[in-house]
Amino acid sequence: MARTAPKVDRLADEGEAMTDALATVLSVAEEKGTVTWSDVSDDLTSGEWGRLIESGLLIDADGEGFVVDDPEGVREALEESDPEPAEDDDDGGWSTWDKLAGLATLGLFAGYSLTSVRDAIGGVIDIGLGPLAEILPFYVVILVLAVFTGTTSSILQDQLMDMDGMQDSQEQIKDIQNRLEDAKERGDDEAVERIEQEQMEAMTEQMGSMFAMFRPMVWIMLINIPVFLWIYWMVFGTGMTVEAPVMTFPILGEVQSWQEGVAGPMQAWIVWYFLCSISFTQIIRKALNVETSPTAS
Structure with missing residues (x-):
């Protein structure tokens, strides 16, 4: 799917722990067909598990666990993700x-x-x-x-x-807003707090993109x-x-x-x-x- 790579990249920006969590879930899902919290609770924190669900990469399989959306795309994105920070970030x-x-x-x-x-x-x-x-x-x-x-x-x-980067930034903000609304509707205060923090970081990055214009x-x-x-x-x-x-x-x-x-x-x-x-x-x-x-x- 066309949207898989940006989702994985955003997780990669949150740190190596999130990409490791995604890789673990992908491995279990490919081995068993589906993955549940009990399958990965020894390797993931509850926050990481919740974040994978919020990202849209882990979707419900009709109550029988979860499956990875577009596993092939996730695997390719994980292989291509670059953990090194960009040298020019501070200067836009x-x-x-x-x-x-x-x-x-x-x-x-x-x-x-x-x-x-x-x-x-x-x-x-x-x-x-x-x-x-x-x-x-x-x-x-x-x-x-x-x-x-x-x-x-x-x-x-x-x-x-960088028009692609500006478009990705806009899509990221829109995705965060949608996830924030969903978290508020289901009354998940922990998720709301985490997404609001992510929103602040994304807004800061967007300001850097505007400076680069x-x-x-x-x-x-x-x-x-x-x-x-x-x-x-x-x-x-x-x-x-x-x-x-x-x-x-x-x-x-x-x-x-x-x-x-x-x-x-x-x-x-x-x-x-x-x-x-x-x-x-x-x-x-x-x-x-x-x-x-x-x-x-």
Whole structure:
């Protein structure tokens, strides 16, 4: 069954004692067909026995004991389970390079307020993009850059965001809530206390997963901010002039200057960049089948 491996993994996260208990129950069930508490009471605690039932891996066999649900899947999951803790858990999956990228991104933000930083970044980027701006109309250059940033953003999100892990985390929370409701309905106070503790731990892990979602954003901004600052530098910092009209916007009509406000305080160059970026990013994500949120189970 597709849900067996995540259930075994959650037991493995609780410690080696739980996987040993599951292995013991599996062995007895395969030997005798069913397993009862008296069969394993010498090897398991009552808490471990109850936890196996709550997990859904041990199910009632019509009053004749219990059987292991999907024994083959349980056996494979036990063999594949890794008892070693993940090295990056404390940092939400952030490597040293991710942290350095984050610091560099914070430094790039200074370009929005400090002219000297913006001019330095614009001058360096212009070495590569300057020839392009001489060949193509500026609105086409912005279009090309919007496609570039949309493509890199989509690829980085696809490669750095753990959608499977986020989906597993959501399913785990839902499973815990269902087991908690069942325990409350049958009045099992001991199980309620144990499941509530498990719920708190799962919520803590989910917070770590949410922190890891910012990891691709750091790399995206590391690429997008210099591009955006170069466009700003071209429009304001180099005295660039474009013969009027600059271009014709849908609904808004002809725009005489890239600095002209076309949507309240939003200037023409910003509006054109975001229109291109949003439109092409959606197309690119569809083409590359990039998911930016967990799929519904």
